Amino acid sequence: MTQSTQNKVDSKQDLINYLVRLGDDSIVLGHRVSEWVSNGPFLEEDIALGNVALDYIGRARLFYGHAATLSEDGKTEDDFAFLRDEREFENYLINELPRGDFAYTIVRQLLVDLYNKHHLQALKSSTDETLVAIAEKASKETSYHCRRSTSWALRLGDGTQESKRRMQLAVDDIWGYSHELFEVDALEQRLIDAGIAVDCEQLKQQWLADVEEVFEEAGLTIPEATWAVRGGRKGYHTEHLGHLLTQMQFVHRSFPGATW
Amino acid sequence: MTTEKLELFEVFVRPKRGLDHKHVGSLHAEDKEQALEYARDVYTRRTEGISIWVVKSGDICASQEDDRESFFDPSDDKPYRHATYYPLPKEISNM
Numbered sequence: 001m002t003q004s005t006q007n008k009v010d011s012k013q014d015l016i017n018y019l020v021r022l023g024d025d026s027i028v029l030g031h032r033v034s035e036w037v038s039n040g041p042f043l044e045e046d047i048a049l050g051n052v053a054l055d056y057i058g059r060a061r062l063f064y065g066h067a068a069t070l071s072e073d074g075k076t077e078d079d080f081a082f083l084r085d086e087r088e089f090e091n092y093l094i095n096e097l098p099r100g101d102f103a104y105t106i107v108r109q110l111l112v113d114l115y116n117k118h119h120l121q122a123l124k125s126s127t128d129e130t131l132v133a134i135a136e137k138a139s140k141e142t143s144y145h146c147r148r149s150t151s152w153a154l155r156l157g158d159g160t161q162e163s164k165r166r167m168q169l170a171v172d173d174i175w176g177y178s179h180e181l182f183e184v185d186a187l188e189q190r191l192i193d194a195g196i197a198v199d200c201e202q203l204k205q206q207w208l209a210d211v212e213e214v215f216e217e218a219g220l221t222i223p224e225a226t227w228a229v230r231g232g233r234k235g236y237h238t239e240h241l242g243h244l245l246t247q248m249q250f251v252h253r254s255f256p257g258a259t260w
Numbered sequence: 261m262t263t264e265k266l267e268l269f270e271v272f273v274r275p276k277r278g279l280d281h282k283h284v285g286s287l288h289a290e291d292k293e294q295a296l297e298y299a300r301d302v303y304t305r306r307t308e309g310i311s312i313w314v315v316k317s318g319d320i321c322a323s324q325e326d327d328r329e330s331f332f333d334p335s336d337d338k339p340y341r342h343a344t345y346y347p348l349p350k351e352i353s354n355m
Binding site: 042043044045047048051144147148151155 | 266287288289290293294298300301302305
């Protein structure tokens with residue numbers, strides 16, 4: 001194999017890994033949000049949360065599907081979603097945290113939705129055409145998600161004493177998981193250099209400005225504590241992901257090849 | 261959380277450009293902005309519409325069952341309000 005074909009193969013494998021990561025972020029969060037279905041605070045919100053979950057799961061299918069097409073080894077989106085184990089998932093940890101109470105869910109959604117807003121915007125400039133198409137489609141959903149999570153954050157942050165207490169508690173709990181969203185590893189750096197991946201480090205200031213704006217109006221404060229948990233992109237997870245995967249993958253593994 | 265403190269809204273969806281908004285149902289929400297978002301989630305998930313109206317149910321002034329006779333009976337004996345009451349001239353064959 002010549003040096004240049006070897007490089008080509010490597011960069012294709014890089015892209016596949018990158019797509020799977022993005023798919024992991026979406027499917028894990030989509031599954032978490034789906035846990036609200038039939039547990040929502042009232043019917044209308046229950047359905048709204050179900051819609052958001054479906055948006056994320058749909059997005060995961062697009063990323064996994066693109067990875068499956070590129071991998072040319074017969075793998076399908078289902079293989080990525082249902083037949084990999086915990087250490088093979090490379091989602092950011094913030095997406096796998098339990099759904100918590102409603103305030104917890106809203107704070108996580110707010111932070112992730114605002115992140116996605118900038119991430120998808122940047123992804124639209126990728127040199128990979130399929131990624132651009134996915135970003136176009138997903139950013140419409142994300143505009144709606146941002147509207148929802150922002151208005152809920154204002155409602156609850158600026159609501160009763162109890163709702164404010166729970167919101168701030170959630171912020172204090174989740175904040176330390178937000179830092180790895182803006183860290184780039186070697187794989188992503190290679191793809192950034194090739195014009196394919198998003199340089200997450202560049203998103204931090206815009207994201208922070210958005211969060212501060214909502215927090216100020218909602219009466220929430222960014223924690224002073226500087227602890228940070230990281231490891232999702234390396235496959236090091238919290239104790240929560242394994243439990244999530246057992247539920248999410250159970251049917252597929254118990255009935256291989258089953259169809260509706 | 262319950263829906264006790266939420267307000268009831270009626271939802272109208274316009275299925276296509278050129279058609280009228282149609283009443284599709286009702287829902288609970290805190291205020292009109294939230295009602296519009298929920299209307300989108302509850303009633304247009306399968307791309308049923310291109311425009312949504314929401315209105316507080318309490319703001320609708322509706323005719324009552326008791327008013328039925330005074331409201332609607334008088335039109336029964338006025339057949340000349342229907343186009344079919346009038347005989348068509350022979351020259352017009354296709355109507």
